[in-house]
Amino acid sequence: MAAWPLIRLIPRSTHYRFVRWAPVAAVISLVLILGSGVSFFTQGLNLGIDFKGGVALEARTPATAPIDLDKLRAVAKGTGAHDVQVQGFGAPNSAMVRFLPTEGGNAQVEANRIKGEIIAKFPGMTMPAPTVIGAKVSGELLMGGFKALGIALLLMLGYIWFRFQWQFGVGAVVAVFHDIILTLGVLSVMQIEFSMTSVAALLTVIGYSMNEKVITFDRLKENLRKYKSTPLREIIDLSENERLSRTIITGSTALLALGGTMIFGGPVLFPLVFTMVFGIIIGTYSSIYIALPIILVWGLKRGDEEAKPIKLGAASRP
Amino acid sequence: MLSLSRWKIAIVTLSVIFGIVFTLPNLLPQKTLDALPGWVPKQKLNLGLDLQGGSYLLYEVDTAALRKERLGNLVEDVRTTLRTAGISFNGLGEAGGVISLRIDDASKVATAVTELNKLGSPLQGALTKDVVVSSKADQRIELTFAPEAAKADAAKAVEQSIETIRRRIDSLGTKEPTITRQGADRIVIQAAGESDPERLKAVIGKTAKLTFQMVDETVTPEEMQSGRMPPGVVLVPGDAVQPYYALKKRAVVSGEELVDAQQAFDGQSGRPVVSFRFNGSGARKFGDATARNIGKRFAIVLDNKVISAPTIQGAILGGSGQITGNFTVESASELSLLLRSGALPAQLNIEEQRTVGAELGADAVKAGAISLAIGAAAMFVFIILAYGLFGVFAAMALIANVLLIVGIMSFTQATLTFPGIAGLILTLAVAVDANVLIYERMRDEAAAGRSPMSAADTGYRLALVSILDANITSLISAGIMFSFGSGPVKGFAWTLAIGVFTSLFTAIIITQVLIGWWFKAAKPKKLPIA
Numbered sequence: 001m002a003a004w005p006l007i008r009l010i011p012r013s014t015h016y017r018f019v020r021w022a023p024v025a026a027v028i029s030l031v032l033i034l035g036s037g038v039s040f041f042t043q044g045l046n047l048g049i050d051f052k053g054g055v056a057l058e059a060r061t062p063a064t065a066p067i068d069l070d071k072l073r074a075v076a077k078g079t080g081a082h083d084v085q086v087q088g089f090g091a092p093n094s095a096m097v098r099f100l101p102t103e104g105g106n107a108q109v110e111a112n113r114i115k116g117e118i119i120a121k122f123p124g125m126t127m128p129a130p131t132v133i134g135a136k137v138s139g140e141l142l143m144g145g146f147k148a149l150g151i152a153l154l155l156m157l158g159y160i161w162f163r164f165q166w167q168f169g170v171g172a173v174v175a176v177f178h179d180i181i182l183t184l185g186v187l188s189v190m191q192i193e194f195s196m197t198s199v200a201a202l203l204t205v206i207g208y209s210m211n212e213k214v215i216t217f218d219r220l221k222e223n224l225r226k227y228k229s230t231p232l233r234e235i236i237d238l239s240e241n242e243r244l245s246r247t248i249i250t251g252s253t254a255l256l257a258l259g260g261t262m263i264f265g266g267p268v269l270f271p272l273v274f275t276m277v278f279g280i281i282i283g284t285y286s287s288i289y290i291a292l293p294i295i296l297v298w299g300l301k302r303g304d305e306e307a308k309p310i311k312l313g314a315a316s317r318p
Numbered sequence: 319m320l321s322l323s324r325w326k327i328a329i330v331t332l333s334v335i336f337g338i339v340f341t342l343p344n345l346l347p348q349k350t351l352d353a354l355p356g357w358v359p360k361q362k363l364n365l366g367l368d369l370q371g372g373s374y375l376l377y378e379v380d381t382a383a384l385r386k387e388r389l390g391n392l393v394e395d396v397r398t399t400l401r402t403a404g405i406s407f408n409g410l411g412e413a414g415g416v417i418s419l420r421i422d423d424a425s426k427v428a429t430a431v432t433e434l435n436k437l438g439s440p441l442q443g444a445l446t447k448d449v450v451v452s453s454k455a456d457q458r459i460e461l462t463f464a465p466e467a468a469k470a471d472a473a474k475a476v477e478q479s480i481e482t483i484r485r486r487i488d489s490l491g492t493k494e495p496t497i498t499r500q501g502a503d504r505i506v507i508q509a510a511g512e513s514d515p516e517r518l519k520a521v522i523g524k525t526a527k528l529t530f531q532m533v534d535e536t537v538t539p540e541e542m543q544s545g546r547m548p549p550g551v552v553l554v555p556g557d558a559v560q561p562y563y564a565l566k567k568r569a570v571v572s573g574e575e576l577v578d579a580q581q582a583f584d585g586q587s588g589r590p591v592v593s594f595r596f597n598g599s600g601a602r603k604f605g606d607a608t609a610r611n612i613g614k615r616f617a618i619v620l621d622n623k624v625i626s627a628p629t630i631q632g633a634i635l636g637g638s639g640q641i642t643g644n645f646t647v648e649s650a651s652e653l654s655l656l657l658r659s660g661a662l663p664a665q666l667n668i669e670e671q672r673t674v675g676a677e678l679g680a681d682a683v684k685a686g687a688i689s690l691a692i693g694a695a696a697m698f699v700f701i702i703l704a705y706g707l708f709g710v711f712a713a714m715a716l717i718a719n720v721l722l723i724v725g726i727m728s729f730t731q732a733t734l735t736f737p738g739i740a741g742l743i744l745t746l747a748v749a750v751d752a753n754v755l756i757y758e759r760m761r762d763e764a765a766a767g768r769s770p771m772s773a774a775d776t777g778y779r780l781a782l783v784s785i786l787d788a789n790i791t792s793l794i795s796a797g798i799m800f801s802f803g804s805g806p807v808k809g810f811a812w813t814l815a816i817g818v819f820t821s822l823f824t825a826i827i828i829t830q831v832l833i834g835w836w837f838k839a840a841k842p843k844k845l846p847i848a
Binding site: 053056069070073085086087088089090091095096131132133134135136138140141144145147148149151152153155156159160163196197199200201203204206207208210211214215217218219242245246249250252253254256257258259260261262263264265266268269272276 | 371374476477480481484496497498499500501506672673674675676677678679680681682685686688689690691692693694696697700701704735736737738741743744746747748750751754755758762783784787788790791792794795798799801802803804805806807810814
């Protein structure tokens with residue numbers, strides 16, 4: 001029994017001064033946000049077939065020769081077509097190939113080229129004329145999603161306000177926006193394909209990030225009650241240190257769970273898992289360096305006396 | 319908190335049994351399942367399109383009917399416009415896509431053209447309108463739709479249909495369909511594995527155009543037989559009571575002004591009805607019309623067929639009412655679903671129905687499964703290494719959590735897609751977080767000098783506040799995304815909500831029972847994590 005626990009990630013008590021680094025973090029975050037913005041507006045997101053629609057080709061072979069879907073998938077990818085999806089289509093000798101035409105290119109010409117290359121590898125296969133298909137994500141679906149997300153964030157802000165103080169709510173929402181922008185930013189910079197699944201990943205990231213914030217706020221609230229006369233910045237440091245062990249264990253668990261998929265999950269699942277892993281890291285960072293320190297900008301109402309807001313410039317003194 | 323009350327043990331046992339019973343069908347081969355007696359739950363997880371494929375429906379928007387309807391509406395618009403302007407005319411009619419009429423007074427032709435030019439709506443990306451008015455010899459005027467208009471109409475109809483279909487399928491539960499346009503006027507609907515294509519077809523195939531029209535009582539049965547109607551009156555098929563109704567063409571109110579429709583039961587007869595509520599302007603129009611026509615009949619017309627034609631007993635001012643007809647509970651709830659999600663702009667004709675395979679390749683699914691298993695295993699090992707025996711308890715709670723989530727999702731037939739699974743992994747991470755919070759709290763309390771029992775107890779009590787705060791926040795966002803989002807967002811919210819409840823239950827209650835037992839059995843002098 002004495003050997004347990006086998007791992008202790010950090011010393012029992014730590015005294016890191018997180019708030020001290022908050023201004024540095026703020027500058028880094030601002031630069032990253034600006035970079036994300038530039039990338040977002042210059043090259044944009046690498047929107048996939050889910051958002052843009054594409055071209056569909058039906059493949060048929062004689063009834064006696066069923067299509068090897070894995071081979072077809074490999075061949076279709078080998079033609080260099082973007083975002084290829086291959087799906088069994090009703091019968092074993094029928095399949096559907098979808099792809100995203102090259103931007104600015106002639107979709108018809110490209111479709112015929114791909115068709116030719118596929119047929120060359122599958123004797124007896126025929127492919128009727130290609131059809132244009134629309135996006136899976138329609139404008140209304142996207143707008144509805146944004147609206148839902150907006151209302152959800154507002155209500156979460158409301159709940160945090162109700163449970164804590166409004167400064168906490170603002171801190172949480174600013175930090176969550178920070179996470180969303182940076183996550184979209186990295187997807188844009190690295191031109192990782194943005195699909196319907198990326199939306200799900202983004203929602204998960206927001207959920208995880210919000211969870212981080214609320215957990216830390218809770219400790220801060222408790223410490224505010226415990227240490228009435230300690231300066232706010234010290235209490236923030238204290239709360240973050242007290243929560244550090246938990247943050248690292250939870251974060252590592254989440255990263256371990258997803259890490260397997262990021263490494264062994266293959267190219268299809270990589271964009272999804274990458275988004276989530278990046279989001280977890282950024283969400284943890286923003287809880288420590290954004291959500292809590294931002295409270296210092298306005299100060300907090302503590303007990304009877306109003307804590308003095310701290311000037312942003314002065315916050316950088318050691 | 320660590321007291322082992324009987325009800326707590328009972329709930330834990332029952333829920334674990336529930337989880338096992340409802341998860342089991344997913345692990346047994348189909349043959350074994352078929353051999354089991356009927357009362358055993360057999361529902362499997364409804365895996366998404368990406369993982370196991372599903373059904374594929376190809377529909378064509380009936381653009382010909384759409385065009386005919388638009389022409390018909392334009393004829394009525396021409397009639398009203400000229401009447402309002404006080405210009406008399408004759409020979410108004412439509413043939414071969416051209417509406418023609420003759421103005422009685424030659425001096426008024428120019429005014430008529432000006433007035434008629436106000437009809438129609440601007441074409442997208444052009445300065446011209448979709449209605450082209452041209453004046454011909456002999457005081458004749460002709461109206462046609464611009465060639466681009468037909469294309470624009472079809473595109474708009476396809477787009478509207480896609481949204482309406484999505485709303486309809488969404489109200490059947492989280493089926494996570496993909497609905498895409500194909501070519502100019504076709505729509506492809508794919509829905510995950512277990513979704514019943516017949517049920518989908520039932521909700522997609524109906525246009526659900528609802529109107530309230532006044533019955534023209536002046537038309538005699540003889541006139542109805544001959545089919546010659548006075549202008550502005552149409553003959554609409556009815557039911558067994560009356561095969562045909564003569565109705566005023568102009569609808570009093572239409573289904574577009576409904577804000578809600580629900581299946582209900584009639585207060586007097588107890589038969590299933592559809593109760594509905596109008597929006598503000600709909601309620602006003604309906605109120606005015608009923609107040610003016612007491613004693614007369616109005617007809618409720620669905621897809622050009624009269625469902626019922628009640629006599630107006632008094633003005634209906636509240637904006638709500640009910641549709642009685644020959645309904646069963648199913649048909650009434652189906653109609654209310656269709657009315658809630660809005661009418662399709664045009665009839666959709668099914669062209670093809672197939673079964674399709676998974677979107678993800680078998681190798682990708684396999685790689686995903688293996689990597690998720692590795693991830694889960696790593697998570698278990700890590701939590702056990704971090705907390706020893708208590709880590710084992712947390713791991714057991716996690717297993718119960720997975721069983722419950724899979725059980726509930728199988729039971730409610732929610733669709734599980736690959737992103738959904740990734741979301742679940744994160745749900746599990748947050749569930750672990752609850753245990754981490756509790757255990758860290760226990761460490762703190764033990765370090766502060768409390769006895770093991772008291773430290774454990776206080777750990778649970780104090781951590782609970784944070785855990786609840788975090789989970790309520792998640793639940794708020796899940797609730798909002800479920801009610802406002804559609805399609806995949808809705809599915810995500812549903813999975814998230816299930817996960818929040820099961821995680822709270824397993825991470826708090828189940829570990830409490832396990833730790834409680836351990837305290838009773840081992841009577842420890844020191845917490846294993848302290």
